[in-house]
Structure formats: C-alpha cells, structure tokens
Amino acid sequence: MNTNERGTGRTRARILEIARELMAKQGYAGTSIAHIANQLGTSKAGIYYHFKSKEEILDALLTRPVLAYADIAERAAQGAPPAELLGAIIDLTAELKEFAGFHSDPSTLLALGERPQQSDIQSKQVRVIAALAGPRPSQAARVRARAAFAVASDGTAGVAAASDNGLTKPERDELLAAALRALQPR
Amino acid sequence: MNTNERGTGRTRARILEIARELMAKQGYAGTSIAHIANQLGTSKAGIYYHFKSKEEILDALLTRPVLAYADIAERAAQGAPPAELLGAIIDLTAELKEFAGFHSDPSTLLALGERPQQSDIQSKQVRVIAALAGPRPSQAARVRARAAFAVASDGTAGVAAASDNGLTKPERDELLAAALRALQPR
DNA sequence: GTCTATATAAAGATAGAC
DNA sequence: GTCTATCTTTATATAGAC
Numbered sequence A, B: 001m002n003t004n005e006r007g008t009g010r011t012r013a014r015i016l017e018i019a020r021e022l023m024a025k026q027g028y029a030g031t032s033i034a035h036i037a038n039q040l041g042t043s044k045a046g047i048y049y050h051f052k053s054k055e056e057i058l059d060a061l062l063t064r065p066v067l068a069y070a071d072i073a074e075r076a077a078q079g080a081p082p083a084e085l086l087g088a089i090i091d092l093t094a095e096l097k098e099f100a101g102f103h104s105d106p107s108t109l110l111a112l113g114e115r116p117q118q119s120d121i122q123s124k125q126v127r128v129i130a131a132l133a134g135p136r137p138s139q140a141a142r143v144r145a146r147a148a149f150a151v152a153s154d155g156t157a158g159v160a161a162a163s164d165n166g167l168t169k170p171e172r173d174e175l176l177a178a179a180l181r182a183l184q185p186r
Numbered sequence C: 001g002t003c004t005a006t007a008t009a010a011a012g013a014t015a016g017a018c
Numbered sequence D: 001g002t003c004t005a006t007c008t009t010t011a012t013a014t015a016g017a018c
Helices: A010-026 A033-040 A044-050 A054-077 A082-095 A106-113 A121-133 A139-162 A169-183 B010-026 B033-040 B044-050 B054-077 B082-095 B106-113 B121-133 B139-162 B169-183
Strands: none
Touching: A010 A033, A010 A044, A010 A054, A010 B106, A033 A044, A054 A082, A054 A106, A054 A121, A082 A121, A082 A139, A082 A169, A106 A121, A106 B010, A121 A139, A139 A169, A139 B139, A139 B169, A169 B139, A169 B169, B010 B033, B010 B044, B010 B054, B033 B044, B054 B082, B054 B106, B054 B121, B082 B121, B082 B139, B082 B169, B106 B121, B121 B139, B139 B169
C-alpha cells in the first residue's frame, strides 16, 4: 500500500502551488482542473488521485490563511491594541501575498461560504474592524476603523504586489504609520 | 423591422441589472447565461437576442465605470490636488457600489484585459496613485500614496457595503480626512 | 502514481418556429 | 421578442489498465 497518505507528497504540493497561482489570476470559478493538469504536465485524472474534488483543493489552499485570520480575530477579542492588530494584518497580508486576489474573488468566497467547516473569513474581518473602532464607537470611529483596515489590508497588498520581494521594513513601518494616522481622530 | 436598435429596451436594462448583481456575488466566470436567464424568467436564447455574447454583457456593464476612472486619471494628469483626486475616487466608488467585488474579481479583470477596446482599469489606478505620490516620490511617499488610495477605494467600498443607502456626507468627509492623513508624512 | 477512455452535466452559442 | 431544440465545447469526476 501507500506510505504516502495521499496527502504529504511533493506532487500534491506542486498541485497546490499551481492552483494557487492560477486561481489568484483567474479566480476559483475561472480555473479548471484541466488547466491545473496542463500546468503540471499530467492528466486530469492525475489531479484526482491527490484531491477528490476541486473544492478540496480550495480547502487545502485556504486552511492556513483562514487560521491566521482567526488568530488575529482572537487577539482582537482579547483587547490587543490597534497598532498590534494592524501590524498583524500587514504582516499576514504580506506573507500571503501569493494569495492576493484570493480574498477578493467572489467565486472563492462563495465556494468557501458553502463549506461550513471553514469559518467565514469575512466575519473575522468584521470583528477585527469592530475592535479597531473601540467600545461603543461613534459612526465616525467606525469609518476610521474601516479606513485603517483598508490601509493594512489592501494597501499592503498593493505595495507587496508592486515590489518583487517581500515587504521591506521601511515599507512595513510606513504602512503601519499610515494606518494609525487613518485611525486617529484629529 | 425593429424600432429598438436591440440596445435601448427595458429588457436589456433588466438583463444588465441582473448580470451585475450575480457577477458581483459570484464573479464573471462563476455566472452563467443560464443563471441570468433563470433570474429574468426567460430562456438562454432570450438573452442572446439582446447580447451576442457573455463578454458583450461585461463590456456593457463596465463601460461607465471604466470611463469614470479614465476621467479621474485625466484630472490626475492635469495636476489636480490629492484632496480632489481622493474625493473623486470616494464618490466614484460609492456611486458604483453595486459593482463592489467587480473590480476585484480576477475573472472579470482577465476578461476585461482580453478586450483591447476597454482601456485597462488597473493602469489608470496606477497613474492616479503615481499622481498622489507626487513628482519624484521617495519610496515612503509611494507607500503613503498606496495607503491613501486604499482608504478611498477599498475603505469606501467597505463603508458603503455596510450601510444600506449611499454614503452619507459625514461618512464621506471622514473617509476623505482619513485618506489625507494616510497620505501625509508626519 | 499516472495514464486513456468515458460518463455526465453544464457551459456558450445558434437555428428556426411562432 | 421569446421560445424549443440542438450543436459544440468544456467542465467535474470516475473506471479501469498499466
């Protein structure tokens, strides 16, 4: 029988890497098993040996990002200060920059939403934003929290996409400072 | 013959409205003609009387947003100040909030990129961001420009999505102020 | 572990009746 | 202007050989 549990092999890892690239570029719905197989240089059936469905590929891809976001939401619930939360969002976004486009692909979100075991990534974001807004926030404070979150999330994604390597320290510092300025009332 | 040039009717408008909703929710690739026809209560062929292809529906949907962004890029090229540019982005994003998810759907961008007549919306964004960064910008200034743009674009989308109606004046003012703070060096 | 072949469903799109 | 019926392609997924 198989020493590989059909889950730890290098081929599986390559499939995930290819799927991630294609789905980031074309979205989940726009990426077919055939396309992934072509990139891998094998047949469609070859893919199905490693994953029993296309959704399982998505699950495998998003497990880590979802867990990372859950961790940030947890820290928010425990009263972590805004600078820490925003810094964590910046670092996570930069670390997962290969996933850029993923969190904003409607078909990915839709497929993800249909899988109950994957706790909703958007609901975690809402909780983090609520934490940034502080207790009993005014309407203006809520808007500032959204603004700061946008800087840490989409702003970081933009900066990371523009530079070939990872986020540099000065870039990170500048993003965090900008997010904090956005959060601060005058 | 047809007084309607097969382009001005109410049915066509309904198709576009339904397509916009579905594509915002599921992405371009994830939305089928059959799905649109179901929502409309007609057959697939009925759709094809009004549009000769799925891509033509996308073109029709995105013509206005693309033009609006081109206009902002034009004002940026003519040296409009940051407050004006950021305000314009906020207003545009709020006005087109029904399109939320659209500009971030990879399959939409991909399909749009394959249509040469639709000038690339992302390249316009890059130009606006460059204008925000100012002449001969430092690396830090470029990051701040991205941050400010993120507030005006994604921050506004988030606020608009959270509130049922359009963006209120206080919300708009708060977003613009936050974007300008993000843009400003200490 | 990967292949060919195939089943089955859904996609985009057209022909022609009404 | 909308229908049914159909064509063609592509999609997910499986069966069974090697």
